[in-house]
Amino acid sequence: MGQRLSAGTVLLLSGPLGSGKTTFTQGLGAGLGITQTIDSPTFTLINEYLTGRVPLYHVDLYRLDKAGADRLYLETYWDGEEMEPGILVIEWAERLQYLPDSPISLGLNYAGVGRCAEMHWPMGWHNEVWNELKEILKSDAVLVNEV
Secondary structure: OOOOOOOOOEEEEEOOOOOOHHHHHHHHHHHHOOOOOOOOOOOOOEEEEOOOOOOEEEEEOOOOOHHHHHOOOOHHHHOOOOOOOOEEEEEOHHHOOOOOOOOEEEEEEEEOOEEEEEEEOOOOOOHHHHHHHHHHHHHOOOOOOOO
8 A cells, every 4th residue: 555545645543452553554654665663653642754655644542532632733744734745644543523535444453363454445536546456455365345
């Protein structure tokens, strides 16, 4: 995904502790060409990685309530007016009261000894990217169902 997504993409991640939200973000960062270690920003709240193909902004709302999440003013990241446009990944996104237009939602959960992912992609949004991603996922023997 990191090789295909464009600046301005917002990914809303949800799922229980240990379900793979930070691991997903690490893989996304690798695809962007980021060589820095990508750690969970549980205590720093926001980590910025500016050395990849496009910037990666990694947010973790685990320790915040809805009002606290609002005080981060994350719209400065997804609007791209005050921050250089990049890919914004928000862990524990269910704590947001206000959402950006057309985010990608990714729900992660446990599935036996592995993980299960459910992705909601906005209709008509970058269909060529979604089609490429489906092909990549199919080639990795991962079941992809369109809803």
